[in-house]
Amino acid sequence: MTGGTERASFPAGGAQWEDISQRMADFSAKDIDWRGGRAPMFVFKNDATTQEIGLKAYTMFFVENALGGGRAFHGIGRMEREVLDYGLDLLNAPEGAKGVFTPGGSESIFLAVKAARESHRARAGAPRHGLNMVMPDTAHAAFDKAAQVMDLEIRRAPLTEDKRVDPEALRALIDDHTMLIVGSAPCYPHGVIDPIDALSAIALESGVWLHVDACVGGWILPFYQMNGAPLRAFDFALPGVRSISADLHKFGFCPKPASTVFFRDVADQERSVFVADQWPAGVFRTATLAGTRPAGAVAAAWAVLNHLGTEGYRKAAARMAAMTDAYIADITAIEGMEFWAKPDMTLINFGSRRHDMMNVAAAMMQKDWLVSMTRRPVGIHLMMSLLHESARGQYIADLRAAIAQSRSDMPTPQSGTTGYA
Ligand SMILES: Cc1ncc(COP(=O)(O)O)c(C=O)c1O
Structure with a gap:
């Protein structure tokens, strides 16, 4: 595959791991930084040991x-x-x-x-x-x-x-x-x-x-x-x-x-x-x-x-509940922002009657956050796992900045709730 538009020809073969892995890494160089909590869905990680x-x-x-x-x-x-x-x-x-x-x-x-x-x-x-x-x-x-x-x-x-x-x-x-x-x-x-x-x-x-x-x-x-x-x-x-x-x-x-x-x-x-x-x-x-x-x-x-067992999942649940409360408190503290519901889990959806959320989403995308939106009502949607715990400070700071800078000439964000192709 050359650039994603031309049809790739069947490989001649013989590639070795060093080359294969390098090319795969190159393909993925522009991937969203999911490890840094910048994907609002798709990946769910507990901790490094559990993943291992x-x-x-x-x-x-x-x-x-x-x-x-x-x-x-x-x-x-x-x-x-x-x-x-x-x-x-x-x-x-x-x-x-x-x-x-x-x-x-x-x-x-x-x-x-x-x-x-x-x-x-x-x-x-x-x-x-x-x-x-x-x-x-x-x-x-x-x-x-x-x-x-x-x-x-x-x-x-x-x-x-x-x-x-x-x-x-x-x-x-x-x-x-x-x-x-x-x-x-x-x-x-x-x-x-x-x-x-x-x-x-x-x-x-x-x-x-x-x-x-x-x-x-x-x-x-x-x-x-x-x-x-x-x-x-x-x-x-x-x-x-x-x-x-x-x-x-x-x-x-x-x-x-x-x-x-x-x-x-x-x-x-x-x-x-x-x-x-x-x-x-x-x-x-x-x-x-x-x-x-x-x-x-x-x-x-x-x-x-x-590995996780009752104790591990209870700990994860407690951290997820605390993280969700913290996100909700931080977002609600931003003037004009509101939640469309009080979630029972880590899926949050917020919007505004004052700010244009499409513009806010576009500004967030410019700051390298993958943004997922809902249509009815218009909202920014996150299905958060523990990866989002440490991302909160930066997310909130960028959200505040995005709201302040959002203008109508921003590119239109991807519509739809999941972005599945
Ligand atoms: C509530 C709910 N049900 C079903 C699914 C479908 O799951 P999968 O993507 O594993 O097919 C999802 C995916 O996000 C979901 O959120």
Whole structure:
């Protein structure tokens, strides 16, 4: 690849590591300084030791394949089962519940949607087509992907003042074709946990499957709770919750790609399984959409969870809570700045009725911060991990300067909330 626009020709080969690594470093020379907390998403690091342990475990099982976890790679099979057991334990799952290790939050959500659709279709007299999912306005776009693939309609329910879904408005959107309702713990745009208790009651009354998208919070909120944070319940302790997605590669601080999805009942989990038996090779059965999966990610998750354990995650949760409070206090102290919600986690979103946030964002980009924005309401969005702790002083100083200098001739910042290509 020369400059990114011309097509790269197939290499002649023979390059050695010294040259290969140098070229890769050169390609990345202009990358955002994520180590310095300048990326508002994408990377989640705990500390150097945890990263090192994850890396070592990953490379120890670099070649194996988690697809063969149960049959060929017994160590990986065991680690995967144990990681899933840890998650079931944390999320108060009852006996008979089952989890699946997946390559990411979007796939965890996809599997839950598939299972919910199959469960709906199995009900006597239930419509099989023209089905819909009812969810908060703030539910993640991964549900839109699942809807596109499975030909489902999405109905988004409005929020209350605190940016949580309005349960009564959500209830009003449910009809006979509704196969799933969703709540987030927390949602991406504002970092608030939806009223899952109220959604659980609606699910029980209506008989509709409730999925909790805890991709962000699933592996850390239980430790906030252990630390005494007054958070609303979101897990299987609420009887209407049928499935929960929870990402290890976000606030579980595990190497990518690693997520989990849990089902209250193994029979529900069976509905997410893919079985194909028409081809010449016989029955092909996988619990994930992906076939081949990195065994390293399973080993690394097991290693990181065993390294950090309850104490490590509680410490991380305490630091994250203190860091979020400090950012909120510093930003609120800036004239004209306000938060659109009081977040339950480290996802913050702030804006202004006085300053043009697009200009502020552009000025921040000129100061080498990657900026993520929301559209409704217009805000600057950060999904902070511990990397953002030490960046706070500089961030706040630059934000103050950006507000002071923001002018209408600044370049337009990248729109959209995530910047995924
Ligand atoms: C609330 C929520 N759900 C799901 C996802 C999708 O996760 P992934 O990027 O691992 O597919 C994200 C990603 O940021 C998220 O914030």
